[in-house]
Amino acid sequence: MNLELIPIxxxxxxxxxxxxIYFMVAKMPGGSGKIKEIADAIHTGAMVFMKREYTILFxxxxxxxxxxxxxxxxxxxxxxxxxxxxxxxxAGYFGMFSATKANVRTTLAANEKGAEAAxxxxxxxxxxxxLTVASMGLLGLGTLYLLFGHDPQTAxxxxxxxxxxxxxxxxxxxxxxxxTKSADVGADLVGKVEAGIPEDDPRNPGVIADxxxxxxxxxxxxxxxxxxxxxxxMIACIAIASTMPEATxxxxxxxxxxxxxxxxxxxxxxxxxxxxxxxxxxxxAGKKPDVALRFGTIGATLLFIAGAWLTVTKLGVSANxxxxxxxxxxxxxxxxxxxxxxxxxxxxxEIAASGETGPATVMIAGLAVGMKSVLVPVMTIAAxxxxxxxxxxxxxxxxxxxxxxxxxLSTVGITMAIDAYGPVADNAGGIAEMAxxxxxxxxxxxxxxxxxxxxxxxxxxxAIGAAGLAxxxxxxAFNEVIKAHIPGFSLELSEPRVLMGMFIGGIFPFLVSAIxxxxxxxxxxxxxxxxxxxxxxxPGLMEGTGKPDSDRCVDIATTAALKRMxxxxxxxxxxxxxxxxxxxxxxxxGMLGGALISCVLLALMMANAGGAWDNAKKYIEKGHxxxxxxxxxxxxxxxxxxxxxxxxxxxxxxxxxINVMAIVSLVFAPLIAxxxxxxxx
Numbered sequence: 260m261n262l263e264l265i266p267i268x269x270x271x272x273x274x275x276x277x278x279x280i281y282f283m284v285a286k287m288p289g290g291s292g293k294i295k296e297i298a299d300a301i302h303t304g305a306m307v308f309m310k311r312e313y314t315i316l317f318x319x320x321x322x323x324x325x326x327x328x329x330x331x332x333x334x335x336x337x338x339x340x341x342x343x344x345x346x347x348x349x350a351g352y353f354g355m356f357s358a359t360k361a362n363v364r365t366t367l368a369a370n371e372k373g374a375e376a377a378x379x380x381x382x383x384x385x386x387x388x389x390l391t392v393a394s395m396g397l398l399g400l401g402t403l404y405l406l407f408g409h410d411p412q413t414a415x416x417x418x419x420x421x422x423x424x425x426x427x428x429x430x431x432x433x434x435x436x437x438x439t440k441s442a443d444v445g446a447d448l449v450g451k452v453e454a455g456i457p458e459d460d461p462r463n464p465g466v467i468a469d470x471x472x473x474x475x476x477x478x479x480x481x482x483x484x485x486x487x488x489x490x491x492x493m494i495a496c497i498a499i500a501s502t503m504p505e506a507t508x509x510x511x512x513x514x515x516x517x518x519x520x521x522x523x524x525x526x527x528x529x530x531x532x533x534x535x536x537x538x539x540x541x542x543x544a545g546k547k548p549d550v551a552l553r554f555g556t557i558g559a560t561l562l563f564i565a566g567a568w569l570t571v572t573k574l575g576v577s578a579n580x581x582x583x584x585x586x587x588x589x590x591x592x593x594x595x596x597x598x599x600x601x602x603x604x605x606x607x608x609e610i611a612a613s614g615e616t617g618p619a620t621v622m623i624a625g626l627a628v629g630m631k632s633v634l635v636p637v638m639t640i641a642a643x644x645x646x647x648x649x650x651x652x653x654x655x656x657x658x659x660x661x662x663x664x665x666x667x668l669s670t671v672g673i674t675m676a677i678d679a680y681g682p683v684a685d686n687a688g689g690i691a692e693m694a695x696x697x698x699x700x701x702x703x704x705x706x707x708x709x710x711x712x713x714x715x716x717x718x719x720x721x722a723i724g725a726a727g728l729a730x731x732x733x734x735x736a737f738n739e740v741i742k743a744h745i746p747g748f749s750l751e752l753s754e755p756r757v758l759m760g761m762f763i764g765g766i767f768p769f770l771v772s773a774i775x776x777x778x779x780x781x782x783x784x785x786x787x788x789x790x791x792x793x794x795x796x797x798p799g800l801m802e803g804t805g806k807p808d809s810d811r812c813v814d815i816a817t818t819a820a821l822k823r824m825x826x827x828x829x830x831x832x833x834x835x836x837x838x839x840x841x842x843x844x845x846x847x848x849g850m851l852g853g854a855l856i857s858c859v860l861l862a863l864m865m866a867n868a869g870g871a872w873d874n875a876k877k878y879i880e881k882g883h884x885x886x887x888x889x890x891x892x893x894x895x896x897x898x899x900x901x902x903x904x905x906x907x908x909x910x911x912x913x914x915x916x917i918n919v920m921a922i923v924s925l926v927f928a929p930l931i932a933x934x935x936x937x938x939x940x
Contacts, residue, residue, distance in 0.1 A: 262520060263405045269527040270397030273672065276534060277390035281357050284383050287364040288371075294694040297467070298363035301686065304471035304813040305359050308438060309352055309479065311821055316430050319828065320344045323426065327419065330930055335416035339403050340926075343423025346399035347486050351431055351479040354388030358478045358679060361387075362470075362686035369687065369703040370696050377687065377703055378551065379541060382676065384683040386537045389676030392482050393530045396424075396490045396671075401523055404497070409516060411501040415740070418926045421487065421494040421733070425919040428483035429831055432915050433775060434824035435480030436908030439472025440779045442816045443907075444900050445786030449794070455888065461693040462800055464793045464807035465786055468816045470689045473682040476907055481678055484722055484914055488729045489671050491918050492664035493522040495732035498925065499658045502739040507654040513575040518658075522665045524570045525584065529669025532563035536673035552677050552710065559673045560588055567666065579650040580662055586650075587663030587728065588670075590643040591721050594636045598720030601632040602870030610875035610898065611884055614891035621872070621898040629868025629905075636720060636863055640727050657739075661732030667725045674721060684708045709877065723866060726914035727859040733921035734851045737928050741844045744932035750848040760838070760849025764920075767834060768857040771827045771916055772865070772909040779904040782819030789815055827912065831919040836927055843937035847924055855917050862913035869906025872898040 290298060320341065327337040361384025369377035403420055407413040446465030450456050456463060500508075500518040512518040536559025543551040564585055571581040600606070606628040613624040647659030668674075688704035742748045750757050789812060799805035839847040876895040884891040924931075 262524070263401075263409060266397045266401030266523040266527045267405065269530055270394045270401055273390050273394035273530050273534065274398065277353075277387050277394060280383050280390070281387050284357065284361050284364060284380065284387070287380065288367050289360070290363050290367055294363060294366070294690060297690050297693050300467050300809060301362065301470045301474070301690075302359040304467060305355055305474045307813070308471065308475050308817045308820070309355060311817060312430065312434050313348060313352075315821060315825070316344070316348070316427060319430070320423070320426065323832065327926070330927065333416070335407055335413065336419040336926065339417050339419030340423040342399050342403060343420035343490070344427050345423070346395040346420075347424040347427035347483050350388075350391045350395040350486055351427070351483045353391050354482045354679065355474050355479040357387040358384050358474050358683050358686075360384070361683050363690055365683055365687035365707070366690045366694070366696065366700070366704065369691065369707075370700040374703045374706065377707060381683045381687060381707055382540055382552070382680050385678070385680035386673070386676035388478055388482050388679040389533065389672045389674065390537075392486045392489065392675050393526070393533060393672040396486060397523070397526055397530060400490050400493060404520075404523060409519060411515060411519075414497055414501040414519065415929065418494055418498065418922065421491045421922040422926045424483070424487040424490050425915065425922050426828070426832065428487040429828050429912075429915045429919050430824055431483040432480040433827050433908070433912050434820045435472070435476035436904070436911060437775065437778045437782060437823055438816045438820035439469070439476030440903045440908050441782030441786050441819055442468035442472040442812065443903050444779065444783040445790055445812070447896060447900060448783075449787055449790040453791075462803055462807065463790065464809055465790050465812045466689065466693065467809035468786070468812040470686050471813055472816065473685050477682040478679050480911065481722070482675060484911060485668070485671055485675050485725070487915060487918055488664070488722065488726045489526070489668045491733055491922055492661055492668055492725070492729040493526060494922070495729065495736045496522040496658060496661035496665060498736035499661055499732070499739055502743050503658065504654060507652055510652050511577045511580060511655055511658070517574040517576060521571070521574060521576055521580070522662065524574065525567055525662070525665050526669050528566040528570050529563050530672050532559045532566055533670050533672025533676070535559060535562055536670065537676060552680075555673055556677060559670045560592065563670050564588055567669075580659065582650050583647045583659040583662045584666035586643045586646045587666030590639050590663065590728075591667040591724060593639045594720045594724040597632070597635045597639075598867060598870070601628055601867045603874055607871050607874045607878055610871055611878045611891070611895060614875070614879065614884060614894040614898075618894040618897040621875070621894045622901065625868045625872045625875070625898050625902060628871045629864040632867035633860055633863045636724055637859065640724060640859070643728065644731070657732065657735035660728060660735065664725060664728035664732050667721075667728060681708075684710070720863070720866065722911070722914055723859060723862045726862075726918055727855065730855050730858075730917040730921045733918070733925055734848070734855065737851065737921065737925045738848060740925065740928040741848070741932050744929060745844070745935055748844065750845060750852070754845055756843060756845040757849035760842070760846035760851075761853035763838065763846070764850035764853025764855075765857045767830065767854050767920070768861050768913055768916060771830060771912055772861060774823070774827055775909045775912050776904045778819065778823035779908050782816060782823070785815050785819065786812060827916070831916050832923055835920050835924040839924060839927060839931035840934055841937050841939065843935055844928070844931050846937065847931065851921055851924060854920055858913040858917040862910050865905040865910035865913075869902035869910060872902030873906065875899075
């Protein structure tokens with residue numbers, strides 16, 4: 260078989276497996292009566308949001324397609340851009356559609372068959388998302404590579420695929436994050452704090468919107484986030500290999516073709532390992548949920564590392580490149596474990612204890628944990644870069660970083676499956692509470708949800724580390740493309756233009772964080788007013804005889820998210836273009852470096868602080884420090900409320916922001932190179 264067909268074939272098989280798992284889940288009992296009504300409301304709300312979001316996205320993608328065609332006067336880059344956007348959109352839509360079918364089936368499995376069956380259903384629901392993300396990436400990018408990516412003269416066109424994926428990711432993650440957190444904050448503050456009713460109580464008008472938000476933010480949004488880093492890391496490696504000097508190339512591989520194809524081959528190996536990992540979770544489902552999920556994740560990683568060795572040697576690539584892959588995979592595990600500690604270990608209990616003295620100390624403790632949690636992950640990223648620089652010649656070190664990012668992301672099939680499992684389990688618990696299925700069922704779904712919170716936190720840490728390495732590789736590819744057009748080009752710290760760019764780049768993460776956090780606050784304000792109004796005006800609502808108007812809350816969250824996701828999208832896409840053409844490639848390179856550092860640090864701090872606040876609240880709800888309804892619990896709810904936009908809106912937006920800025924810069928690099936000193940140079 261032609262080597263270039265392998266990613267397409269394996270991607271097609273992976274997608275087929277995802278479809279088969281979906282039909283297997285869909286055949287399971289979907290409930291009737293009240294439970295079906297609740298599940299249908301969540302599914303319909305999620306799909307309505309996606310339809311409206313994709314309508315706006317279509318207009319934005321159409322605009323950028325025209326811009327790309329006018330800029331390049333060629334169909335290849337615009338085609339790749341559209342294919343990237345469609346591939347990401349399909350992955351997000353299919354994954355969320357499946358998750359909103361799996362949630363109620365997880366509830367019923369917990370109620371009728373027990374914990375093992377519920378774990379299997381929830382994980383299958385998540386695995387559809389994971390396999391779809393990996394498969395669509397291989398199918399889309401593999402097809403474009405076959406058409407024109409393997410030729411160094413035309414390989415630049417496939418960069419448009421990454422730009423399309425990143426554009427969809429930014430809108431999906433930011434829009435979904437604003438939706439989910441405005442609903443969550445509103446439902447918690449009015450329901451749990453003011454009205455004193457349990458989480459997911461059916462009397463709370465914001466509960467359906469909250470459950471919808473889990474899907475649009477943590478399934479579709481997270482899926483598109485991982486998808487763009489996944490394809491971005493492969494594109495960066497292809498770009499670096501296509502411009503690598505012959506002398507350096509000879510030290511790494513038999514031919515340029517094999518070095519360019521390697522990231523696709525590694526991703527194909529990773530998808531096979533992910534499928535086996537999913538089977539391992541099924542085999543060990545009778546054990547504790549966290550044990551089964553660990554078996555699957557670690558098993559898939561070990562299988563991938565072994566498969567990567569065979570892949571590298573088969574292609575005749577230097578063994579040192581394989582060690583870069585191992586460094587990336589190991590780095591991902593370390594970042595995940597550190598994230599797990601800070602969001603589920605001793606720091607969480609310390610935050611819970613700080614609630615004894617009120618909300619202020621909860622806030623201080625959570626922020627301190629978030630800031631401290633940055634240390635090891637950033638040092639891990641630095642260590643991966645250092646290892647790659649030692650293993651490979653100086654001129655090829657950046658290729659090693661790109662391959663390390665591919666190594667970290669190649670098992671995305673199971674990594675994303677475990678992450679998407681979390682919101683499915685969370686929804687299952689919400690449905691159980693709203694349907695009144697009893698304490699025993701709720702105890703099972705709560706157990707799954709608790710593990711899901713940890714897996715979600717690990718997934719966020721993993722996504723940040725992967726995005727950082729992927730963005731660094733893309734920035735290196737940008738530098739190489741500019742160098743090919745401007746001989747002697749380099750990004751030196753002694754250059755005033757580079758330094759200026761670094762300061763400009765450092766602004767964007769803070770600006771986008773401010774916009775997205777304010778968006779959540781404003782939307783939550785509208786949500787809180789509406790929930791209060793319904794409690795006040797709907798007869799018998801608190802007594803359980805009245806029916807809440809959940810559709811109104813879903814509409815408030817949807818409208819707020821769609822309105823406020825546009826400005827961050829415009830900033831991320833057009834800022835690199837404006838800076839590149841106005842001030843030149845050196846300033847743009849500096850801007851990307853400044854944005855990368857700020858994005859990674861802010862993303863880690865916000866994700867881990869938010870996760871720690873969330874789990875501190877849950878720790879108290881188990882009966883510690885006075886339990887539910889106590890003053891300590893109320894203080895922890897305040898911390899969790901602030902942490903919500905940290906971990907699910909602004910923090911995740913940082914991953915995508917830097918990748919969007921980097922890939923847009925890479926796509927437009929040949930045009931920007933025509934203005935070495937900018938328009939005013």
